Each structure stands twice: as structure tokens, then as C-alpha cells.
Amino acid sequence: MLDAQSYFDRISGDLSGDIAARASALAAAEAVGLPTRRQEAWHYTDVARLLGKPTDDTIEGVDFAALNPLMAVFDNGRLEAAPNAQGLTVSPFQHDGATANNAVLNYNAALAQDGLVAELSGALAQPLVVTTQGDESVHLHHKIILAPDAKAVLVDNHMSQGYTNARFDIALGAGAELTLIRVQQAGHQIGTSQIKLSENAQVKTIALVTGGALARHEANVEFTARGGHAELHSAVLGRGENHADFTYVIDHKAAETTSNTSAYNVLDAASRGVFQGKVIVRKDAQHVDAQMQTRAMMLSEGAEMDAKPELEIYADDVACAHGSAIGELDRDALFFLRSRGLDEGSARYLLVAGFIEQVLSHIDDEAMADTLRALIAQKISAQFSVEGAA
Amino acid sequence: MSEAKASIDKDTVDQVAKFGGEHYKYGFTTEIDVDKIPNGLSEDIVRFISAKKEEPQWLLDWRLDAYERWKTMDEPDWAHVDYPKINYQDLCYYAAPKSMEAGPKSLDEVDPQLLETYSKLGIPLQEQEVLAGVKKIAVDAVFDSVSVGTTFREELAKDGVIFCSFSEAVQEHPELVKKYLGSVVPKSDNYFAALNSAVFSDGSFCYIPPGVKCPMELSTYFRINEANTGQFERTLVIADKGAYVSYLEGCTAPMRDENQLHAAVVELVALEDAEIKYSTVQNWYPGDENGKGGIYNFVTKRGDCREARARISWTQVETGSAVTWKYPSCILRGDDSVGEFYSIAISNNMQQVDSGTKMLHLGKNTSSRIISKGISAGRSSNAYRGQVNVHPKAAGARNFTQCDSLLIGDKCAAHTVPYIEAKNLSAVLEHEATTSKISDDQLFFCQQRGLDPEEAVALIVNGFCRDVLQHLPMEFAVEAQKLVGISLEGSVG
Numbered sequence: 004m005l006d007a008q009s010y011f012d013r014i015s016g017d018l019s020g021d022i023a024a025r026a027s028a029l030a031a032a033e034a035v036g037l038p039t040r041r042q043e044a045w046h047y048t049d050v051a052r053l054l055g056k057p058t059d060d061t062i063e064g065v066d067f068a069a070l071n072p073l074m075a076v077f078d079n080g081r082l083e084a085a086p087n088a089q090g091l092t093v094s095p096f097q098h099d100g101a102t103a104n105n106a107v108l109n110y111n112a113a114l115a116q117d118g119l120v121a122e123l124s125g126a127l128a129q130p131l132v133v134t135t136q137g138d139e140s141v142h143l144h145h146k147i148i149l150a151p152d153a154k155a156v157l158v159d160n161h162m163s164q165g166y167t168n169a170r171f172d173i174a175l176g177a178g179a180e181l182t183l184i185r186v187q188q189a190g191h192q193i194g195t196s197q198i199k200l201s202e203n204a205q206v207k208t209i210a211l212v213t214g215g216a217l218a219r220h221e222a223n224v225e226f227t228a229r230g231g232h233a234e235l236h237s238a239v240l241g242r243g244e245n246h247a248d249f250t251y252v253i254d255h256k257a258a259e260t261t262s263n264t265s266a267y268n269v270l271d272a273a274s275r276g277v278f279q280g281k282v283i284v285r286k287d288a289q290h291v292d293a294q295m296q297t298r299a300m301m302l303s304e305g306a307e308m309d310a311k312p313e314l315e316i317y318a319d320d321v322a323c324a325h326g327s328a329i330g331e332l333d334r335d336a337l338f339f340l341r342s343r344g345l346d347e348g349s350a351r352y353l354l355v356a357g358f359i360e361q362v363l364s365h366i367d368d369e370a371m372a373d374t375l376r377a378l379i380a381q382k383i384s385a386q387f388s389v390e391g392a393a
Numbered sequence: 394m395s396e397a398k399a400s401i402d403k404d405t406v407d408q409v410a411k412f413g414g415e416h417y418k419y420g421f422t423t424e425i426d427v428d429k430i431p432n433g434l435s436e437d438i439v440r441f442i443s444a445k446k447e448e449p450q451w452l453l454d455w456r457l458d459a460y461e462r463w464k465t466m467d468e469p470d471w472a473h474v475d476y477p478k479i480n481y482q483d484l485c486y487y488a489a490p491k492s493m494e495a496g497p498k499s500l501d502e503v504d505p506q507l508l509e510t511y512s513k514l515g516i517p518l519q520e521q522e523v524l525a526g527v528k529k530i531a532v533d534a535v536f537d538s539v540s541v542g543t544t545f546r547e548e549l550a551k552d553g554v555i556f557c558s559f560s561e562a563v564q565e566h567p568e569l570v571k572k573y574l575g576s577v578v579p580k581s582d583n584y585f586a587a588l589n590s591a592v593f594s595d596g597s598f599c600y601i602p603p604g605v606k607c608p609m610e611l612s613t614y615f616r617i618n619e620a621n622t623g624q625f626e627r628t629l630v631i632a633d634k635g636a637y638v639s640y641l642e643g644c645t646a647p648m649r650d651e652n653q654l655h656a657a658v659v660e661l662v663a664l665e666d667a668e669i670k671y672s673t674v675q676n677w678y679p680g681d682e683n684g685k686g687g688i689y690n691f692v693t694k695r696g697d698c699r700e701a702r703a704r705i706s707w708t709q710v711e712t713g714s715a716v717t718w719k720y721p722s723c724i725l726r727g728d729d730s731v732g733e734f735y736s737i738a739i740s741n742n743m744q745q746v747d748s749g750t751k752m753l754h755l756g757k758n759t760s761s762r763i764i765s766k767g768i769s770a771g772r773s774s775n776a777y778r779g780q781v782n783v784h785p786k787a788a789g790a791r792n793f794t795q796c797d798s799l800l801i802g803d804k805c806a807a808h809t810v811p812y813i814e815a816k817n818l819s820a821v822l823e824h825e826a827t828t829s830k831i832s833d834d835q836l837f838f839c840q841q842r843g844l845d846p847e848e849a850v851a852l853i854v855n856g857f858c859r860d861v862l863q864h865l866p867m868e869f870a871v872e873a874q875k876l877v878g879i880s881l882e883g884s885v886g
Binding site: 286289299302303305310311313314316317319320321323324326328329330331 | 798800802808812815816819823824826830
């Protein structure tokens with residue numbers, strides 16, 4: 004991604020939409036370039052350095068097939084076949100060259116090759132799995148709209164070894180409910196999700212990062228009407244020099260909205276976890292309840308955790324809190340398990356799995372939760388060279 | 394004790410109840426002849442201040458270097474505060490009472506009008522007037538750009554304690570000043586510290602020799618009197634091996650429609666086994682209810698636990714200033730050293746506060762504790778900004794942070810911005826933060842027990858601050874409790 008201009012010139016013949024608008028978005032992006040650590044939101048994530056790092060994480064096939072999902076596979080940036088089901092309307096990708104004061108989104112506006120444009124209504128019986136695979140640099144722009152009272156489970160299954168700049172625009176109609184599950188196992192990804200909630204809408208995201216030289220997951224949640232509820236949970240299993248960054252802005256623009264955020268990081272070797280969460284409660288957005296929890300388990304010298312849970316409050320009748328705890332594996336717990344006859348590896352396995360389980364337990368669909376548990380078990384076992392006790 | 398407590402509570406209640414009463418009782422001006430230099434900042438001004446103080450060449454060079462660096466720096470804009478751009482060429486950097494020209498040798502020779510100012514402020518500058526049963530407090534009184542006098546110097550000297558104005562320290566103890574000045578806050582540390590390093594005019598200096606427990610509380614009282622003048626003082630406190638000192642700092646200014654700049658630097662150095670307890674009651678003029686006037690309080694305070702088992706504790710009660718930008722910090726360099734930060738920051742009307750701390754864990758088994766209580770009322774904005782950083786070599790580092798914000802009214806704002814950075818496996822860092830209003834249940838409960846609404850609010854707010862108030866020296870705690878009440882005047886009920 005180092006020379007965006009020549010890359011743009013090379014692929015522009017295949018890009019849809021207004022090429023002039025794309026070119027101006029590119030110019031806006033190039034004028035500032037990729038974010039640097041001098042920008043507050045990127046203080047802990049040095050994009051240029053991380054993009055230069057190779058990624059050697061293995062990608063395990065997650066067995067979503069058993070869940071009989073609707074599949075939308077993006078192979079090197081192109082949708083293979085549009086999924087088809089009752090209550091799901093997929094439209095052809097349409098580019099819009101909107102530019103904002105954000106280089107990441109401008110690069111996306113300039114270079115987005117494809118994306119899933121879907122409208123969901125009613126209760127979608129099957130999970131919709133969006134898989135990103137391949138090893139090329141890709142820019143994707145997905146637009147997902149949930150009609151009022153729609154219910155769906157969406158999976159963002161990131162299996163690419165390349166560089167991905169993915170944007171998700173998600174709008175939830177009144178009373179709609181969305182569970183968004185994201186998995187990143189490898190590669191370099193800068194992902195931006197814009198999630199808008201109408202009255203009484205509910206969104207729950209569960210993100211698992213088990214690898215990747217750069218995993219930046221940014222989510223901007225906006226409550227536009229009362230009664231909305233958002234949950235954002237993330238788990239990181241960091242090994243090698245993995246870098247996982249969860250950056251949220253949760254903007255309570257409406258009264259009587261609630262949010263609950265948790266981040267669980269297990270950091271081994273020289274991996275680094277970053278959590279930046281900002282809760283904004285706007286003036287007159289009374290009766291907001293916003294909770295935020297960050298936990299990190301440090302397993303090795305050289306690992307690093309940086310947390311910045313922010314509150315920005317302009318209304319008084321609110322209950323907002325955040326908590327953060329960083330420490331190593333609990334020696335007492337380890338001793339307890341060893342005293343019960345478990346070997347060191349199994350004991351560590353159990354403690355780490357139990358830690359991550361606090362995120363997995365937020366998944367309502369048991370079959371889905373088990374599928375992800377299997378992936379986590381595999382990853383932890385590989386990391387600690389022990390057999391899973393599950 | 395419980396009687397004392399009852400009277401403290403009563404005082405607070407009285408103060409809170411006194412709506413529409415006197416808002417800022419320190420807002421008077423002392424009419425006095427002053428020696429004031431023309432407005433503006435240049436190399437010549439820096440040279441002038443240095444010459445006025447008859448400073449050695451090395452210190453002038455140090456100032457000039459700071460000035461050169463300051464010129465290349467930008468004013469920080471990351472804080473959650475908003476104020477019109479300061480014209481640094483439109484400020485006066487040195488103002489001193491004319492009567493100080495003569496160089497009074499003792500307090501008896503100081504202009505009585507100056508002494509009266511301090512007695513009006515409730516600061517005792519007469520050594521003999523110490524009442525039986527009241528602990529002695531030595532005071533260094535700074536008036537605009539000069540120190541007017543330091544009490545109990547001889548008595549302190551018996552124990553080898555040096556306590557004097559900064560200017561005197563430069564003349565009498567140049568080796569200590571040279572060794573420690575800028576060793577905690579380098580001259581180019583930040584924009585305001587660089588400005589201070591170039592133009593600082595006076596301040597307090599304190600050195601506690603090895604093994605000495607300072608026999609009395611030391612304090613500095615800062616008073617800005619002259620209009621359109623900035624105050625740039627520098628405080629340097631050194632506790633040698635095994636020494637202990639408790640240091641208090643207070644500040645006030647007249648009520649004026651213009652904004653005045655206060656850019657101070659405080660450096661603390663604690664050597665092996667030494668302990669410094671630094672308490673501040675900051676009550677600069679906060680401006681009126683529409684945000685007109687008030688002090689811009691842009692202060693750099695930092696303590697260095699330079700050697701093993703050193704301990705530095707910051708306690709602050711921030712009630713004044715139009716804009717506060719202040720982060721008393723600890724560098725925990727020595728193994729097993731301890732840093733503490735206890736803060737109450739109250740903002741009312743249009744005040745803006747961006748305050749917090751930094752705990753930098755460098756040594757092994759270092760620990761730190763942060764308790765911050767922010768109270769916003771009126772249309773004010775109150776932000777806690779803090780950093781806890783554990784260096785890769787700081788094995789066994791431990792931090793506990795609690796920052797709570799209380800909102801009174803629906804037009805104020807409260808923010809919490811903690812940076813938690815762990816680079817060591819064995820670090821244990823805990824952080825908790827909450828934001829809420831005074832609970833209706835608590836108010837109801839108190840009223841149901843017969844308290845009127847004002848009493849109930851005072852009780853709840855004082856309870857909210859309790860964890861911090863109890864870390865203040867007794868004399869200060871009483872004053873601080875009253876201040877909590879006064880600062881919230883007109884915001885409840």
C-alpha cells in the first residue's frame with residue numbers, strides 16, 4: 004500500500020463509479036497520508052511500521068458450514084456470488100466518493116473495489132457470513148441496512164493474508180437487532196465500522212483477534228433515537244508481534260440509551276494490545292447508562308497493553324463508569340489448578356480459555372458460540388503446546 | 394475529634410447555605426507603588442529579569458537557552474479547554490513592590506501594607522503571633538514577582554533546613570540550585586515550562602538535609618496583585634536521604650475583568666528514603682459567573698523519586714482559576730519508591746479544568762495511587778487526564794487509580810481521559826472511573842432525616858471528597874472543606 008497513486012492508476016480501469024470523485028478522494032487521502040502516531044486516535048498504533056511487518060499467523064478454517072450460513076465470499080476483493088435468501092436483498096456495489104477528514108476512509112472511498120450492499124428484513128434464519136480472503140491489498144465498502152424489527156446475525160470473517168481496508172456502514176431501523184461477529188486471524192487490516200441505531204435498536208458485536216501484524220478495529224456507534232442498546236465485546240489472543248487495536252467512539256446522542264463494552268486481551272511474546280474507548284453523552288441525553296471494562300492478561304516479558312477508556316459527559320442524570328485491570332496470570336489460580344493435579348500447560352490453558360470465555364459467553368446462539376470456541380481452543384493449544392481440555 | 398468534625402461540617406453547611414453572599418473573598422487589590430517593566434517578551438526582558446536578580450552568568454545562559462527553545466515551541470492544544478489566544482507580547486513579566494527595592498533584611502523592615510495584605514488573606518507572617526497549641530508553619534510569601542519574606546528561617550536553620558526565596562537561594566546556595574534546577578522539569582519540557590524557565594522571577598527554595606524531619610510545615614503563599622501581569626514562579630524542594638517535609642501552597646488574586654497568566658514550575662527531588670508531601674489549595678480568582686476575567690493557571694509540577702524508597706505525595710484542592718492546565722506527576726525512578734496523587738477539582742460557572750497526573754514507573758516494585766474527585770457545576774467543564782506508564786524494566790509495578798466525577802446541574806460537563814500503558818509482565822494496574830450526579834436516593838434519605846436540601850448536598854459532596862480531604866494537613870483540611878462549600882455556591886438548591 005506504499006504507492007497508492009500508482010496502485011490506483013493500475014486498478015482504476017476495473018473500478019466502478021465516478022473515477023473523478025475517486026481521484027479527488029485519493030488526493031485528499033494522499034495529502035495527509037496514512038495516520039501517524041502524532042494523531043491522538045493512532046497514538047498507540049504505528050501504521051507505517053506495522054504494515055512493513057510480515058505476518059506469519061496461520062489461518063484455520065472456521066467451520067461456519069455446520070451452521071448452514073448464507074455466504075458472501077470476497078476473494079481478493081471481489082464478491083464471488085451474492086447470497087440469496089428470504090428477507091435478504093443484495094444490490095450491486097455502488098461506489099460513493101464521499102470524502103471526510105479521515106485518510107483511512109478517503110483511501111477506502113478512492114479504492115473500494117467491491118462490497119456487500121444488503122438490506123435485511125424480518126428475522127433472518129441463517130447467519131450471513133462475509134468472508135474476506137486472498138493475499139492481495141483490498142479495499143471493501145460494505146453497506147448493511149436492517150429494516151425496522153429485522154433480526155440478523157452477521158459474521159465478518161477475515162481470512163486474508165494481505166492488507167485490507169474494510170469499511171462497514173451499518174444502519175439499524177427501529178427495533179432491529181443485529182449480532183455482529185468478527186474474526187481476524189492474520190494479515191494487516193484497518194477496519195472502520197459506522198453503526199447507527201434508531202429507536203430501540205440493539206447491536207451486539209463480538210470480535211475475536213487471534214493474529215495479524217495489524218488488526219485495527221475501529222467502531223463508531225451512534226445512537227440517533229431513544230431506547231437503543233449497544234454491546235461491544237472483544238477478545239485478543241496475541242502471539243509473536245501481533246498488534247490488535249480496538250478503538251471505539253460510542254456517541255449517546257439520544258436519551259435512555261445504554262452501552263456495555265468489554266475488552267479481554269491475552270498477550271504473549273512481544274504482542275501488543277490497544278484499547279481506546281470513548282463514551283460521549285451529549286447534552287440532554289439523560290438516563291444514559293454506559294459501562295466499559297478493559298482486562299489484560301500479560302503472559303510474557305515484552306508484551307504490552309495500552310488502554311485509554313475515555314468519558315466525555317455533557318448530561319448529568321447518567322450512570323457512566325469504566326474499569327481497567329492489567330496483570331499477569333493469577334498465580335494463586337495457577338497454584339490451585341496445579342494442586343488439583345493439572346500440569347502447568349493445562350492449567351494455563353484453562354485460565355486463558357476461561358478468560359476468553361467471558362467474551363464468547365455473550366453469543367446467544369450456542370452453535371455459533373461452539374464454533375468459535377473450537378477456534379479459540381485450537382489457537383490457545385497451539386500457543387501453549389498443550390492439548391485442549393475441552 | 395468528632396466535635397471538630399461537627400464544626401467543620403457546620404462550617405461547610407453555612408457556606409453552602411450562604412447563597413448570593415460573598416463569592417470570592419480574596420478579590421481585593423492592594424494599592425501599592427510598583428516597579429513594573431514594560432509589556433512584552435524578548436531576550437532583553439530575560440536579561441533584565443536576570444540582572445535585576447543579580448544572577449550568575451550560568452543562570453542567565455540557562456534562561457536564554459530556555460527562551461530560544463520556547464520560541465520554537467507551539468502552545469499545547471490537546472487539553473479539553475478553550476480560551477482566546479494569549480498575546481505573550483502584551484503581558485508584563487516583572488512587577489515588584491517599590492518598597493522591596495531597598496532590600497528589607499527582615500520581615501520587620503517590610504512595608505506594613507504588604508504585611509497587611511497577607512493578614513487580610515489569613516496568612517500569618519508574624520512569627521511571634523503563633524498561638525499555643527497551633528502547629529508552627531513557616532511561610533514564604535510571594536507577591537507578584539518577588540518574595541516579600543520568609544518566616545522561621547533561623548529556627549529552621551538550626552536543623553540545617555534551608556527555606557528561602559528562590560532569588561536568595563541562587564545567591565546563597567548556588568551549588569544546590571545549579572545541581573537540581575531543571576533536573577526534574579527540563580527547561581524545554583513543554584511550552585509553559587519553557588516560558589517559565591526563561592522569565593521566572595521568584596519562588597521558594599527548600600532543602601532538607603539528610604535524616605532531618607522538618608520540624609514544621611513549610612508553605613508558600615502566592616499572591617498576584619498587579620493588573621496585566623503574569624506570575625512565573627519556580628519552586629524547588631529537595632529532600633536529601635531520609636529527610637521528610639510537608640509543604641503547603643496557597644494562592645489567590647484580585648477580581649479583575651482581564652485574564653491573567655500564571656505559569657509556574659514546581660520541582661521536587663526525593664533522595665533515598667526521603668518523603669515529600671506537597672499540598673496545594675489553589676484558589677486563584679475564577680472569573681465571574683459569565684466567565685469574565687480569572688486566572689489562566691498553566692502549571693508544570695513534577696516530583697522525582699530519584700533513589701530507592703523515596704516517596705512523593707501530591708494533594709491538591711483546585712477550586713479557582715478560569716482555566717486550569719495542571720498535571721502534578723511522579724517519576725518513580727528509585728526501586729520501591731511510591732507516588733501518590735490525591736485531587737479534588739471543583740469547577741463552577743464558566744470555569745474549565747483539565748487536570749490529572751502522570752505516574753511513570755521506572756524502578757522495580759514501585760507503586761502509585763491516584764484518587765481524583767471532580768465536581769462540575771454551573772456551565773463548567775472538568776476533565777481528569779492521567780497517565781500511568783510502566784517501563785519494561787519496572788518489574789512489580791503497582792497502580793491503583795480511582796477517578797470519580799460528580800455533576801451538579803445539566804449544563805456542566807465532566808470528562809475522564811486516562812492513559813494506561815503497561816510494558817511489564819508483572820505490572821498490576823487497576824483503574825476505576827465513574828460519572829454520576831448526586832443520587833436522588835441519597836438526597837431523599839438525608840432530607841428524610843431532617844436536613845434541608847443545601848445541607849444534604851454539602852454533606853454528600855463532602856463525603857464524595859473525603860478520601861482526598863483526609864490526606865490534607867489538618868489546618869488545610871478545614872480551609873479546604875469550607876472552600877468546597879463556597880465554590881459550589883449558587884449551584885445547588
